[in-house]
Amino acid sequence: MKDKQYQVVIIGGGTAGITVASKLKRKKLNLKVAIIDPTEHHYYQPVWTLVGAGAFNMQDTIRPEKDYIPKGVDWIKEYAEDIDPENNLVTIKNGDKYSYDYLVVAPGIKIDLSLLDGLTETMDKNNVCSNYTNPEYTWEVLQKTKKGVALFTQAPTPIKCGGAPQKTAYLSADYFRKNGLAKDVKTVLALPGSVIFGVKEFADTLMQVVYRYGMILKFYHKLTKIDAVNKVAHFTLTATDESNCIITVNDDDNVIHEEIVGEAKVTIPYDMLHLAPPQTAPDLVSKSLLAHKEGVNKGWMKVNQFTMQSPDYFNVFGLGDSAALPTAKTGAAVRKQAPVIVENILRLMDSKDILPESKGYNGYSSCPLVTGYGKMLLAEFGYGNKRMSDSLLSTFVDTTKEQYSMWLLKKYGLPILYWNFMLRGKA
Ligand SMILES: Cc1cc2nc3c(=O)[nH]c(=O)nc-3n(C[C@H](O)[C@H](O)[C@H](O)COP(=O)(O)OP(=O)(O)OC[C@H]3O[C@@H](n4cnc5c(N)ncnc54)[C@H](O)[C@@H]3O)c2cc1C
Numbered sequence: 001m002k003d004k005q006y007q008v009v010i011i012g013g014g015t016a017g018i019t020v021a022s023k024l025k026r027k028k029l030n031l032k033v034a035i036i037d038p039t040e041h042h043y044y045q046p047v048w049t050l051v052g053a054g055a056f057n058m059q060d061t062i063r064p065e066k067d068y069i070p071k072g073v074d075w076i077k078e079y080a081e082d083i084d085p086e087n088n089l090v091t092i093k094n095g096d097k098y099s100y101d102y103l104v105v106a107p108g109i110k111i112d113l114s115l116l117d118g119l120t121e122t123m124d125k126n127n128v129c130s131n132y133t134n135p136e137y138t139w140e141v142l143q144k145t146k147k148g149v150a151l152f153t154q155a156p157t158p159i160k161c162g163g164a165p166q167k168t169a170y171l172s173a174d175y176f177r178k179n180g181l182a183k184d185v186k187t188v189l190a191l192p193g194s195v196i197f198g199v200k201e202f203a204d205t206l207m208q209v210v211y212r213y214g215m216i217l218k219f220y221h222k223l224t225k226i227d228a229v230n231k232v233a234h235f236t237l238t239a240t241d242e243s244n245c246i247i248t249v250n251d252d253d254n255v256i257h258e259e260i261v262g263e264a265k266v267t268i269p270y271d272m273l274h275l276a277p278p279q280t281a282p283d284l285v286s287k288s289l290l291a292h293k294e295g296v297n298k299g300w301m302k303v304n305q306f307t308m309q310s311p312d313y314f315n316v317f318g319l320g321d322s323a324a325l326p327t328a329k330t331g332a333a334v335r336k337q338a339p340v341i342v343e344n345i346l347r348l349m350d351s352k353d354i355l356p357e358s359k360g361y362n363g364y365s366s367c368p369l370v371t372g373y374g375k376m377l378l379a380e381f382g383y384g385n386k387r388m389s390d391s392l393l394s395t396f397v398d399t400t401k402e403q404y405s406m407w408l409l410k411k412y413g414l415p416i417l418y419w420n421f422m423l424r425g426k427a
Helices: 014-029 045-051 135-144 162-176 200-213 330-349 389-398 405-421
Strands: 004-011 032-036 041-043 062-064 072-074 080-084 089-092 097-105 148-154 185-190 216-218 221-227 232-237 260-262 265-269 272-276 315-320 367-374 375-382
Touching: 004 014, 014 032, 014 330, 045 135, 045 162, 045 367, 045 405, 097 330, 135 162, 135 272, 135 405, 148 162, 148 221, 148 232, 148 265, 162 185, 162 200, 162 272, 162 367, 200 265, 200 367, 200 375, 315 330, 330 367, 330 405, 367 405, 375 405
Parallel strands: 004 032, 004 097, 032 072, 097 315, 148 185, 148 272, 185 216
Antiparallel strands: 041 062, 080 089, 089 097, 221 232, 232 265, 260 265, 367 375
């Protein structure tokens, strides 16, 4: 039975959901739009990296959700529990059903601690911290780490803002340096991949940063377990040929006492551990008819990577962290995805064809790589890790090099852009 009928229903009122709703209402004021999201708070997550380094106040990253639901949009304050694209229906937690002409799916990403052995018991405790879950605790742990190993790593699942774990490592290394602790604390960055960054121009600069701080860098380290009692992180080496043993920077004497355990298992004892926890598509998406059922994208929402349209349901679109797209999951990516969806929905309403793929989303994403207090490079790229750059910015600054101006952009400029322009549908 249909309780309510909307022209557009949006699941999720985070970065993506609010941006799409605002843009739709700006283009067509009388549209009947609903956002489904139970949250009281809207979080500006990108500056949690700075919160974790004591350079930004957590409270300033949180605002009431009600202040950002666009005027004239109905806010359904509940979890969406089921999507039935065959009948154009969304069921929410209390059982109510809402029907739609067009559906936009944007419930973000699910952090699932249970996917990593030993993590649930120790997350945000015992010096195990994460800017993804509690950046204030990261700052607390950082300040009390005076010696030993500060280990930075990530779960081997897709994660939002793939650069965030290494930004924290650089800021922490800078913190230890500034406070005269660099001799006593070894900063270790252990990554599952084979390169520090997928785009060469930025990777070159980041390797210089690693050397500058005397960090120990490990590749092919797939995190498998955290033993919080003994403060040891367990990894398997994903490339077991001889060469992977050579890919290590600044640790020829094994000063951090890494041990090879068995054929391809490695343990690293730590005093401070920062990690990106395991992340998956929300259950709502993965159990629905909209998800990939097989392959590397299993569970994530199936969309055409240019038009953002479901290949199976013409009136369903997906964007943001829950969409299966071969690019980095960031708010910056959402800013470029949202206008494509808005344009395509309005075209379909006017009985026109959607935008051709060539005029759709090009995979743009960006990662503000903070490399220390007052230093940042801005990595912008698209599908195929092709470097892209904002034409205005790149006229004035070389964004592949560390810049103070980019730090100012991150700390002051981007939050203003986010709250006042992007969420208002103006950017
Ligand atoms: C530490 C950290 C650093 C980051 N740094 C950057 C950066 O520097 N630059 C950058 O661009 N991005 C960065 N990001 C990533 C960025 O914040 C996300 O990519 C962006 O918020 C994704 O938008 P979204 O709308 O898909 O998800 P979100 O903004 O997370 O919103 C999802 C919304 O869906 C709601 N929801 C969930 N389930 C349901 C349900 N069943 N029913 C209804 N509603 C539901 C939630 O309540 C939430 O409001 C960072 C993230 C983190 C954690």
